[in-house]
Amino acid sequence: QSVLTQPPSASGTPGQRVAISCSGSSSNIGINVVNWYQQVPGTAPRLLIYKNNQRPSGVPDRFSGSKSGTSASLAISGLQSEDEAVYYCATWDASLNGHVVFGGGTKLTVL
Amino acid sequence: QVQLVESGGDLVKPGESLRLSCAASGFTFSDYYMTWVRQAPGQGLEWMSYISDDGRTTYFADSVKGRVTVSRDNTANSLFLQISSLGAEDTAIYYCARVAVVNGLVSYSYMDVWGTGTAVTVSS
Numbered sequence: 001q002s003v004l005t006q007p008p009s010a011s012g013t014p015g016q017r018v019a020i021s022c023s024g025s026s027s028n029i030g031i032n033v034v035n036w037y038q039q040v041p042g043t044a045p046r047l048l049i050y051k052n053n054q055r056p057s058g059v060p061d062r063f064s065g066s067k068s069g070t071s072a073s074l075a076i077s078g079l080q081s082e083d084e085a086v087y088y089c090a091t092w093d094a095s096l097n098g099h100v101v102f103g104g105g106t107k108l109t110v111l
Numbered sequence: 112q113v114q115l116v117e118s119g120g121d122l123v124k125p126g127e128s129l130r131l132s133c134a135a136s137g138f139t140f141s142d143y144y145m146t147w148v149r150q151a152p153g154q155g156l157e158w159m160s161y162i163s164d165d166g167r168t169t170y171f172a173d174s175v176k177g178r179v180t181v182s183r184d185n186t187a188n189s190l191f192l193q194i195s196s197l198g199a200e201d202t203a204i205y206y207c208a209r210v211a212v213v214n215g216l217v218s219y220s221y222m223d224v225w226g227t228g229t230a231v232t233v234s235s
Contacts, residue, residue, distance in 0.1 A: 096173060099171075100161070
């Protein structure tokens, strides 16, 4: 059971817009920034969004992040087949002397 | 280019210990916090530990606290993870990652460079 709650799956057709939610609490998302990671099957995770809504260089602007209260969201517009991957949200949790928490991951399927 | 390469993964027996290494290149290793994250087969990502840039401060997940030691050698650009009393639940791919700490606040940190991982299997 992950501290951050994500839907286990999401899907969309090429060109569509998809949003993935990440729900936390006042000890994590409520007071800290949220980061998103993309993991294509068989490969290492890579940073997709940091500090709620910032994109590292090389990440297309089709990807965007937002945060409100104790929830965060990752949006992917103009869905492409290469976006098929598992997406994880993560943040710092201030409880128990501080630690990183990940969401359980959302498997995105491009139909 | 910026690169992290893990090594040391192996097939080990329950109860044994293992030391994993992560070799960094392409950046000033001593400027960055580092972290270990693992992924059990078919499962999600599990954060294990942070170590500060100077090695003096560490954070651990409750799930591994007391069984895991993290250390670094900034002169050798290397990060280490020692796990003791290994059990089947430790079977996973272990990733090291570079941590960008914003304004000195770990609560604003993110993992911006990842290694390709090293596989640990615990089985008799």
